[in-house]
Amino acid sequence: MSSAYLPETKLDLFSVPIFSRTTIGTAIFRSAAFFLAGVVFLIVAYVLSEGWRGLTPGFIFTRAGGSNGEGMFDPEHSGVFDMVVGTVLLVFLMTILVMPVGIITGIFLNEFADSRSWTSRIIRSSINNLAGVPSIIFGLFGLGLFVLTIGSGIDAYILQTKNPVWGKPSLIWAALTLAVLTLPVVVVSTEQALRAVPTSIRDAALGMGATKLQTLWKIVLPQASAGILTGGILAVSRGAGEVAPIMFTGAVYYMKNLPQGLTDPFMELGYHVYNMATQSINIDQVRPLLFSTVTTLLLLTFLLNAVAIFARARVRRRLQNLQHD
Amino acid sequence: MNPTTTSLPELSRGTVLGFVPPQELEKELSVTLYERPGSYLENAIIRGITLISYSAIAAVLLIFIFIAKESLPVLLQQTDNSRSGLTMKPEDAVNKSPAELAVFLQLTESQVARLSPDVLQQLIVSRNEELKAGNSPDSKLNTTTWGMMFLPYQWEGYNMPVFIWQPIGNIEKYNVIPLIFGSLKITFIALLFAMPLSLMAATYVSQLARPETREVIKPFIELLAGVPSVVLGFLGLTGLSVLLGPLHIFDSHYTPLNALVAGMALALAVIPVIFTIAEDAITAVPVTHKRAALAIGATNWHATMRVVVPAAMPGIFAAVVLGFARAIGETMVVLLASGNAATLDLSIFQSARTLTATIAAELNEAAQDSAHYHILFFIGTMLFFITFLGNILADIILQRLKSRLEGSTAAEAHRLAEQAETQLGSSVV
Amino acid sequence: MFPIQSVAAKAVVLLLVTATGLAAQDQNVTIKGSDTMLVMNQQLAQEYMKEFPGTNIQVSGGGSGVGIAALRDNTTDIAAASRLIKPKEVQDFLVNVGSEPSRFSAALDGIAIFVNTGNPIQELTIDQLGKIFHGDYTNWNQLGGPDEEIDVYSRENTSGTYSYVKDEVLKGADYTTRAQTLPGTAAVYDAVSKDPKGIGYGGIGYNKGVKLVSIKSDPSSPSWLPTEENVESQVYPLSRSLNYYLNPRTTNQQAMKFIQWVASPAGQDVVVKSGYFGLPKVVAKADEKTTAPDSTSAPPPPPARPVAANPSQTSTKPTSGETASSPATAPAVIAPTALMPDPQLEPPAPPPLSLSEREARVLVREEAVALREAKVAEREEKLEAELAFLKTTKSK
DSSP: OGGGGSOSSOOOSSOOOTTSHHHHHHHHHHHHHHHHHHHHHHHHHHHHHHHTTTOOHHHHHSOTTOTTSOOTTOTTTOOOHHHHHHHHHHHHHHHHHHHHHHHHHHHIIIIISOTTSHHHHHHHHHHHHHHHSOHHHHHHHHIIIIIIIIIHHIIIIIIOOSSOSSSSOOHHHHHHHHHHHHHHHHHHHHHHHHHTSOHHHHHHHHHTTOOHHHIIIIIIHHHHHHHHHHHHHHHHHHHHHOOHHHHHHTBOSBOSSOOOSTTSOBOOHHHHHHHHHHHOSOHHHHHHHHHHHHHHHHHHHHHHHHHHHHHHHHHHHHHHHHHHO | OOHHHHTHHHHHHOTTTTOOOHHHHHHHHHHHHHSOOOOHHHHHHHHHHHHHHTHHHHHHHHHHHHHHHHHHHHHTTOOOOOOOOOOOOGGGGGTSOHHHHHHHHTOOHHHHHHSOHHHHHHHHHHHHHHHOOOSSGGGGSOTTSHHHHHSOBOOTTOSSOBOOEEOSSSSOEEOOHHHHHHHHHHHHHHHHHHHHHHHHHHHIIIIISOHHHHHHHHHHHHHGGGSOHHHHHHHIIIIIHHHTGGGGGGOTTOOSSOHHHHHHHHHHHHHHHHHHHHHHHHHHSOHHHHHHHHHTTOOHHHIIIIIIHHHTHHHHHHHHHHHHHHHHHOOHHHHHHSBOOOOOOOOTTSOBOOHHHHHHHHTTTSOTTSHHHHHHHHHHHHHHHHHHHHHHHHHHHHHHHHHHHSOOOHHHHHHHHHHHHHHHHHHHO | OHHHHHHHHHHHHHHHHHHTTTGGGSEEEEEEEOSTTHHHHHHHHHHHHHHSTTEEEEEEOSOHHHHHHHHHTTOOSEEEESSOOOHHHHHHHHHHTSSOOEEEEEEEEEEEEEEOTTOOOOEEEHHHHHHHHHTSOOBGGGGTSOSOBOEEEEEOTTSHHHHHHHHHTSTTOOOOTTOEEESSHHHHHHHHHHOTTEEEEEEGGGOOSSEEOEEESSTTSOOBOOOHHHHHTTOSSOEEEEEEEEOTTOOOHHHHHHHHHHHSHHHHHHHHHTTSBOOOHHHHHHHHHHHTTTOSSSOOOOOOOOOSOOHHHHTTSOOTTHHHHOGGGGGGOOOHHHHTTOTTTOOOOOOSSOOOHHHHHHHHHHHHHHHHHHHHHHHHHHHHHHHHHHHHHHHO
């Protein structure tokens, strides 16, 4: 009976023809996305397949000079322990230096400054510009400002020594240079993390009589902490791969000892890859070593990136749940 | 006389009519909440936070001052590398006035005054050698003038005016046009690959993909940002150049390391930048827009392409602009993979030399304070300005997008409400 | 008021000193400069430290210009340079430091010309090479090869090899704009080994996977391959020296000792192992002869031509003030006068005038030409003798 009121054919709202603009367009877009993911997969697979054989614990924990003194290019005996230590020390120092400044700048931009005011606009565009400066310029800047101006100044006026102690390329100056380089990464991700905290939560805290700083410290920052941490990790992975800025400010190609103080230079993975790729005598002989070193570097940065990506995904999901509630 | 500007603001404030409209109440509430004075200590802390955040400005300014200072001799055209052939006998140094010596040695008078006669003689010998003219008529030219750096010139041995960058040799040739051309060529190729791929991928990941697919693909593409550029350059040098080798059938001038190889390797460095920003911009479009489109019968594809993507267009454009800035500033990839020949050849199968690779390769060896050194810094200044302009452009566009789409702040909501009210009022009047 | 300030100052100094760490126990020597010499410097340093434990040599790159600038700024003991110091840099030193750094040759870099293994070209004249690199010849069939474009591979224009080839092969003319410049000699070899149309140049030590072309100065003269024999005897015409510049202000005894060790047979072995050529043995042998009777234990002084003024001139300023403040460097500080009488450390007396890069090369070349002529004469004699012998045996 009631069927009389229904239309003759069922109205199809959901299925689409196979060769419509929709299906073809979606297919093209999907293939683009999968292609990119595939390219990344290929790169990683290529490097890993070339480098995994050499990538033993022994390789990572053997000193660069090799256990039996055969030199740095002996695929059997030389390791990358010095470079790993140097890289870790460098990014650790860099993180200590960049995180406070970056986080505070991010907080200022998002919490205290009116986004239309001139101050915030100038700071914001400064940070964007900092991200766009070619990395080689950072190297020269670090050499000119940190090593030759500040370092030599300390030597001449505080220590009053003629033999350079601070006024030479070293760990601390390279870390400072990298800190300036990675500042935008930290600022931008801090800002994003803070922006993701719903205004309603802030309003609630303020409405209950908390001061601005109390709200920030007790309510907003804990919510945003994972996102801010993500920024730090991204900065570390960016810093770990940079070569040009540290070339003039502290990285050495070879030294016997591990760095023992802030004013010692250090060996670094990215710099080592660059030198091996361009300066080695016999490319074929060094290739396994080179790929193992590249793999070490890639795994280091990928590990950090993966942590950052997962942390961010978790934060996003939590915030989405918050908003829905 | 425009009535909207004179009478209506008073009306909208509500003070004249003696009652407080609801929006005004909300505004007052937000003022009391957000602008309540804190304690002395809190104010000091906030002041400190403000001060520290100025350090970003300080860093950019310092870097800019540093680059500009080193390129100043070129900008002011004070460099002169002509080999005049003029010489001064070292023995005559005693008879010359400090001013004359200072001019000859390109030093200041106070510097000259500090030197011992012995050192002065050595200086003059060295300077004589520097000024020793070659047998080519070109050696008397100052090749660091604007004309020499930007216009073609017919050098000895050439039968027509040419653009040449060969900064080492008896006659230093500093024409930067091939370098600018090379940078643009490789950047263009990189964007040609990176732009469509990453924008399509961003749209797909943000709007079309199922959540499970997105969770897998997005981290994968973003991992690309974690590949150090030296590794990308190395892969271009050893992998891509071999992979693209068979393309030589298209061009008899084909060289294994060429703009195409460098452009594709560079695209890998640019893709994460464009992808991340575009994906953010597309995701930022309020979901209500899309739901409205779906509700009136559009498919997911049509809702995405006709509603969401157009709304995110400024953000997408900003992503491309930032990608461009990244591409033109990238050093290691092009240094390793482009072949670095400073040509003006349009073919993508020919090698090209970029501004950044030139700085990276030559600054190491250039003598400090020489004309070459200053010109490399001048190139650095140019790059700084290119990225600066790109960033400002992207900044303005993103700002516009933000006020158009993103969850507007309370203050902005009031402003919009006021505007609406004024328009309403003006139409009534 | 005052005591507090001085206590604060002392605390700052203490903090800065402790932050410098424990590195003071070893004697540090820093070598900075040419990327070309990086691998060689590293291997030399490692070998040296094995022989003399207790020294800590730091090797870093960045380029010859960076190395020389670091020398001027007193941030390195030795600058490694694949080119000679430029007049501008000499003037810079004279104004800021008061003296030039002294130069010591560490190794020779012979320059091989090579093509792909599939290329039938056997020998080229310098003139033909110049025309290839300048872009006058663009096809191999102009030189009797297959009908294919010529791909020219070159080193970065800042490398010493680049300017050497520009001066000696191109006679000052420009490279063709189509020449690809690659970072590093190994990259040039690698590229030519993969490119059937390629031609490139670079140090012979990197020779791998390519075909070397023998070179003759004019069509009628004999051609030479850059074999070990020919280069050691300096018959092969294309070579340049890799140099160390010593900081004129350094009080570091180890730096000088290291430079001398590099010139010794033990050091030269490492040089050869790292892909470069040893310094001309003729000179080294002559030095050995002269020095051997005096001190048998002493390594022969470096057969270098220091171009700068005597280092003893440089240390006119007293260095007494710095010993107390910096315990890190205390063992290294020695009175400059004490350095000089030591026969092991006395640098060879330098000629008073400075040689330009070209003049220095001409000198090396003249020696080489003389040697080459002698060799040719020797070979011809041998040939004639053989011929005579053959004739006599035939007639019998």
